[in-house]
Amino acid sequence: MTPQIAPDDILSVQNISKRFDVSEPFLNRLIERRPRRILTAVNDISFDVPRGKTFAVVGESGCGKSTVARLLMGLHAPSAGAIRFEGTDITHLPPGNPPALRRRMQMIFQDPYASLNPRWRVRDIIGEPLKNFGICKTRADVTREVEKLLSQVGLNPADAKKFPHEFSGGQRQRLSIARALTTRPELLICDEPTSALDVSVQSQILNLMKDLQDEFNMSYIFISHDLAVVWYMADVLAVMYLGKIVEVGPKEQIFENPQHPYTRLLMETVPKLTVGGTERTPVAGEVPNPISPPPGCAFHPRCPLANDICRGAAPELNLRSGGQKSACHAADEGRLPPWLRLAAE
Amino acid sequence: MSLLELDNIVVEFPTRRGPLEAVKGLSLDLDEGEILGLVGESGAGKSITGAAITGLIEPPGLIRSGEVRLRGERIDNLPPEKMRRIRGKEIGAIFQDPLTSLNPVYTVGDQLIDTMRVHLGLDQKAARKRAVEWLAEVGIPAPETRLDQHPHQFSGGMRQRVVIALALCAEPKLIIADEPTTALDVSVQAQILALLKRLCRENGTAVVLVTHDMGVIAETADRVAVMYAGRLVEIGDVRQVIEDPLHPYTRGLMASIPQIGNRDRRLTQIEGAMPGLRNPAPGCAFAPRCPRAMDHCHSIRPVPQSAGTGQVACHIYGETQ
Ligand SMILES: Nc1ncnc2c1ncn2[C@@H]1O[C@H](COP(=O)(O)OP(=O)(O)OP(=O)(O)O)[C@@H](O)[C@H]1O
Ligand SMILES: Nc1ncnc2c1ncn2[C@@H]1O[C@H](COP(=O)(O)OP(=O)(O)OP(=O)(O)O)[C@@H](O)[C@H]1O
Ligand code: SF4
Ligand code: SF4
Ligand SMILES: [Mg+2]
Ligand SMILES: [Mg+2]
Numbered sequence: 001m002t003p004q005i006a007p008d009d010i011l012s013v014q015n016i017s018k019r020f021d022v023s024e025p026f027l028n029r030l031i032e033r034r035p036r037r038i039l040t041a042v043n044d045i046s047f048d049v050p051r052g053k054t055f056a057v058v059g060e061s062g063c064g065k066s067t068v069a070r071l072l073m074g075l076h077a078p079s080a081g082a083i084r085f086e087g088t089d090i091t092h093l094p095p096g097n098p099p100a101l102r103r104r105m106q107m108i109f110q111d112p113y114a115s116l117n118p119r120w121r122v123r124d125i126i127g128e129p130l131k132n133f134g135i136c137k138t139r140a141d142v143t144r145e146v147e148k149l150l151s152q153v154g155l156n157p158a159d160a161k162k163f164p165h166e167f168s169g170g171q172r173q174r175l176s177i178a179r180a181l182t183t184r185p186e187l188l189i190c191d192e193p194t195s196a197l198d199v200s201v202q203s204q205i206l207n208l209m210k211d212l213q214d215e216f217n218m219s220y221i222f223i224s225h226d227l228a229v230v231w232y233m234a235d236v237l238a239v240m241y242l243g244k245i246v247e248v249g250p251k252e253q254i255f256e257n258p259q260h261p262y263t264r265l266l267m268e269t270v271p272k273l274t275v276g277g278t279e280r281t282p283v284a285g286e287v288p289n290p291i292s293p294p295p296g297c298a299f300h301p302r303c304p305l306a307n308d309i310c311r312g313a314a315p316e317l318n319l320r321s322g323g324q325k326s327a328c329h330a331a332d333e334g335r336l337p338p339w340l341r342l343a344a345e
Numbered sequence: 346m347s348l349l350e351l352d353n354i355v356v357e358f359p360t361r362r363g364p365l366e367a368v369k370g371l372s373l374d375l376d377e378g379e380i381l382g383l384v385g386e387s388g389a390g391k392s393i394t395g396a397a398i399t400g401l402i403e404p405p406g407l408i409r410s411g412e413v414r415l416r417g418e419r420i421d422n423l424p425p426e427k428m429r430r431i432r433g434k435e436i437g438a439i440f441q442d443p444l445t446s447l448n449p450v451y452t453v454g455d456q457l458i459d460t461m462r463v464h465l466g467l468d469q470k471a472a473r474k475r476a477v478e479w480l481a482e483v484g485i486p487a488p489e490t491r492l493d494q495h496p497h498q499f500s501g502g503m504r505q506r507v508v509i510a511l512a513l514c515a516e517p518k519l520i521i522a523d524e525p526t527t528a529l530d531v532s533v534q535a536q537i538l539a540l541l542k543r544l545c546r547e548n549g550t551a552v553v554l555v556t557h558d559m560g561v562i563a564e565t566a567d568r569v570a571v572m573y574a575g576r577l578v579e580i581g582d583v584r585q586v587i588e589d590p591l592h593p594y595t596r597g598l599m600a601s602i603p604q605i606g607n608r609d610r611r612l613t614q615i616e617g618a619m620p621g622l623r624n625p626a627p628g629c630a631f632a633p634r635c636p637r638a639m640d641h642c643h644s645i646r647p648v649p650q651s652a653g654t655g656q657v658a659c660h661i662y663g664e665t666q
Binding site: 020022024037058059060061062066067110111154155156158161165166167168169170171174191192195196197198199200201202203204206207210225226227228229231232255265266269270271272273275288289290291292 | 358360362384385386387388389391392393403441442443486487490493494498499500501502503506523524527528529530531532533534535557559560561563564583584587588597598601602603604605606607610611612613614615618621
């Protein structure tokens, strides 16, 4: 047998967790005799991002996707676990440090409004990292590069003179994409990068991202709630539920033969483009509360296959025959019903 | 009489490089209980149209001409104080940017309670009870606990839902919802849309729903208006616009929707970019990108004509005036 060459991972995350203390102020707690409240936003998750590939993350609102992204960028300190960028431990490095390493890793934030300095003109917002990181030497270089980046994201080179408030929501999102590309990062973390864009501009941006990946072997972590976009972008797909990865593996496998009941529910709720057709049914059952998650498998209150084992013990993320891993007792026990493939439209 | 009428409104931003017309003469009307989807290219003027209706155009921007009427009464020329009252009580606004509607200093509960005390005259206790109900309505788990948290303790999608609750809790007659479900997963989205539809059905509330998500439009809207470069290019019944779009831009837009299972290497896109709003060319604004452009498209601007179930502004569908 030929020796297996270790896959070339740009980022490796081991057992990270993030707990937020959301207790009321001390005095209130004392008077009303209420306990401390700890919200576990990310609960002991591990994953690797292969170089030159797209690692997509999906999962319902509040499941911890943005928190994972912020942990990777050093914007939150993890409560436990380790993050390695090309083998270097970056777990406890402050954001932006060390610059030589951080310029290789950039993020597009979910909220484009909060991340652009309102008092700066576009040419400074995009030009500053070009100067700071020594990518452009002369002012003329900076101007040329800014204009190039603007047209790459479908904006007008003349927009360099404007302030962020002069742009529409989607145009601002494109600005933050242009800014993230300035340092020519090798790893780009994208938190809902195109959800503020119309579908035609979205296609332009996603096509551009694919081109950059082909040309520069860029790696992406791609957070999105739009499964059609994820289908197009992802190589590896992770499905999160209440702070945990419940299924992860090759995209095609997960779309074509999901091995976790929650993933199956997600696939079933994909809206169809039919007018007045079947109304979507929201996932049944109470959305769980991350402050006091259900015992055992956190999905059990909403799972049609839950049994006593599920209510008692948390399932392990185990390898399935299709090549993906999923955390589900039913899959372990072989009582997951066969999946009727989504008809590709 | 329509609940809302926009009569040829022009919105202008004076800038140092000369005036910029973000909305170039737009007319629309909306009946009670009706949901109008507003779609179009990013930067086409959808949010500015919403701001014109709610009287929230940021100065020095202004409505240069045209009228906005609510139940037949002009509201575009009211003094700010009067408009503020209409905005709270009669028109609810859900903004694209959730940060503008949430105050970071107050808890989410205080903001909901305050709104209901002012606009519905509820007392503290009743308002608190309603606030918990509203958080549950928009799908926030453990609403009693969440009520006492601050906006930064919520996830992006949860903040968006708080903004929705805040706009709906005063029970307005007209809701301007700008990308209300953009960052929400499909399941929460379904819940919010069902809530909007129920309000329309039960209370006769009308909604202008700005969104990029055609699935949301298909599921929710009665009619759809499509904007490009500050103008309406197509308006019609939702079924016709989605299943049989007439305007070449709308067709390009529909073709760009990504599909699960499609194995094409590249997504379909409309080549080129929307022209700048300053110094517009004389003809059809879409002409430089239009696969069906004819010679006169570059010189004569098409005006909206009856076509399909509504109107279309394109030379393919009829004569220019
Ligand atoms: N304060 C302002 N000053 C100058 N121009 C502005 C201002 N606000 C908006 N604009 C311009 O007006 C146009 C319309 O903006 P609007 O926000 O209505 O777009 P939109 O259709 O909502 O787009 P999106 O889908 O990206 O949110 C944009 O091209 C924008 O650049
Ligand atoms: N700074 C914070 N303090 C307290 N709780 C927080 C903080 N940031 C996030 N949380 C909580 O952590 C959980 C996960 O939030 P996160 O923003 O990661 O969700 P998300 O998956 O990105 O959701 P969305 O799709 O809505 O953006 C939520 O319950 C949220 O309320
Ligand atoms: S472990 Fe049990 S409850 Fe959890 S997803 Fe699997 S079957 Fe459902
Ligand atoms: S008027 Fe001409 S250029 Fe404009 S959309 Fe119609 S065919 Fe195309
Ligand atoms: Mg998020
Ligand atoms: Mg907008």
